[in-house]
Amino acid sequence: xxxxxxxxxxxxxxxxxxxxxxxxxxxxxxxxxxxxxxxxxxxxxxxxxxxxxxxxxxxxxxxxxxxxxxxxxxxxxxxxxxxxxxxxxxxxxxxxxxxxxxxxxxxxxxxxxxxxxxxxxxxxxxxxxxxxxxxxxxxxxxxxxxxxxxxxxxxxxxxxxxxxxxxxxxxxxxxxxxxxxxxxxxxxxxxxxxxxxxxxxxxxxxxxxxxxxxxxxxxxxxxxxxxxxxxxxxxxxxxxxxxxxxxxxxxxxxxxxxxxxxxxxxxxxxxxxxxxxxxxxxxxxxxxxxxxxxxxxxxxxxxxxxxxxxxxxxxxxxxxxxxxxxxxxxxxxxxxxxxxxxxxxxxxxxxxxxxxxxxxxxxxxxxxxxxxxxxxxxxxxxxxxxxxxxxxxxxxxxxxxxxxxxxxxxxxxxxxxxxxxxxxxxxxxx
Ligand code: PLP
Numbered sequence: 001x002x003x004x005x006x007x008x009x010x011x012x013x014x015x016x017x018x019x020x021x022x023x024x025x026x027x028x029x030x031x032x033x034x035x036x037x038x039x040x041x042x043x044x045x046x047x048x049x050x051x052x053x054x055x056x057x058x059x060x061x062x063x064x065x066x067x068x069x070x071x072x073x074x075x076x077x078x079x080x081x082x083x084x085x086x087x088x089x090x091x092x093x094x095x096x097x098x099x100x101x102x103x104x105x106x107x108x109x110x111x112x113x114x115x116x117x118x119x120x121x122x123x124x125x126x127x128x129x130x131x132x133x134x135x136x137x138x139x140x141x142x143x144x145x146x147x148x149x150x151x152x153x154x155x156x157x158x159x160x161x162x163x164x165x166x167x168x169x170x171x172x173x174x175x176x177x178x179x180x181x182x183x184x185x186x187x188x189x190x191x192x193x194x195x196x197x198x199x200x201x202x203x204x205x206x207x208x209x210x211x212x213x214x215x216x217x218x219x220x221x222x223x224x225x226x227x228x229x230x231x232x233x234x235x236x237x238x239x240x241x242x243x244x245x246x247x248x249x250x251x252x253x254x255x256x257x258x259x260x261x262x263x264x265x266x267x268x269x270x271x272x273x274x275x276x277x278x279x280x281x282x283x284x285x286x287x288x289x290x291x292x293x294x295x296x297x298x299x300x301x302x303x304x305x306x307x308x309x310x311x312x313x314x315x316x317x318x319x320x321x322x323x324x325x326x327x328x329x330x331x332x333x334x335x336x337x338x339x340x341x342x343x344x345x346x347x348x349x350x351x352x353x354x355x356x357x358x359x360x361x362x363x364x365x366x367x368x369x370x371x372x373x374x375x376x377x378x379x380x381x382x383x384x385x386x387x388x389x390x391x392x393x394x395x396x397x398x399x400x401x402x403x404x405x406x407x408x409x410x411x412x413x414x415x416x417x418x419x420x421x422x423x424x425x426x427x428x429x430x
Contacts, residue, residue: 321356
């Protein structure tokens with residue numbers, strides 16, 4: 001798929017736009033940020049995050065709903081701070097994420113703890129801090145959580161993650177609600193698991209949850225999953241176990257490459273119509289969006305190091321790599337890549353594979369892109385706010401990138417660039 005030499009509209013990113021021929025995030029020139037802070041550099045728009053959150057808030061107006069940002073999408077402290085200050089709770093999957101939320105000022109009572117492999121130490125840490133709910137993923141985990149709670153003299157609020165066996169129609173690696181996935185409790189085992197949970201002394205059943213996958217661009221899988229979950233709520237409550245809240249997970253997709261997911265408010269208007277029709281519209285609702293809150297709020301700036309023409313392929317070698325932007329290597333994912341300051345159409349553009357310096361053939365960021373570039377130019381990898389920095393690694397002893405949060409005309413450095421020394425600071429010689 002080729003992209004134009006000078007792009008007209010960037011996908012779904014009103015706060016990231018060309019002005020007078022150069023790319024800006026809100027009121028800040030990206031070329032200035034690259035010059036001052038170097039590259040690779042992640043830049044996020046606070047206004048874009050709050051506007052994405054606003055769509056959910058509009059969708060839930062007049063309802064009892066808690067939005068828990070799934071922080072795995074981007075767990076940088078200042079990003080968490082933006083959502084905490086906007087009233088969000090958090091969906092966490094590790095003790096490390098719990099520590100981050102607390103460091104960013106998140107409210108423990110609004111934290112839900114997901115994940116198939118919580119350790120006893122993580123359970124104890126979360127119980128003692130008083131999190132809102134454990135989203136439990138197996139009957140074995142119920143037993144362990146009850147033991148940990150009893151020995152701490154506490155009761156753990158629990159919701160069971162149901163696997164509704166619904167196809168979210170997304171990449172297999174980010175599909176989580178099908179029978180063959182490791183997540184959740186099988187639909188047919190759910191009632192038994194709830195009876196089990198209700199019988200354990202250390203647990204208090206408070207909810208039910210599901211999450212069927214990520215980068216979902218259609219409404220139907222959500223409607224199908226909702227039907228299946230509501231059927232279960234009916235069965236569980238008929239068995240005498242009250243369900244206080246219903247959590248429908250996250251998963252809403254973003255526009256990477258002409259994708260057309262529904263807007264969050266439009267999606268929820270349809271889902272709430274179904275909830276109302278089935279008599280559950282006034283229940284306490286929870287959701288766990290990640291990607292849709294941050295994905296299109298961020299870009300990654302990278303400098304062109306070398307152009308390497310070849311017989312079969314031309315390569316544009318940049319200073320960002322798969323350790324900074326792992327999604328293409330992991331899921332063959334697409335990110336638009338555009339010049340920060342497009343050159344006038346003087347010379348001929350070329351088709352390039354955009355690749356990084358890491359010693360892997362899988363280290364590519366974009367394939368077959370039409371670009372007019374020279375060494376030294378800065379490119380912006382778009383839609384890089386979610387599942388990029390939070391998945392970044394030190395492979396090839398590459399320090400992780402710096403991060404900037406833009407708020408209007410202000411650019412805040414929210415993470416310093418990691419030095420080589422930082423990458424081996426915890427190691428020692430024998
Ligand atoms: N909730 C759970 C349990 C998840 O596993 C995930 C992501 O995998 C999310 C929420 C967030 O998903 P997304 O970023 O697609 O909204």
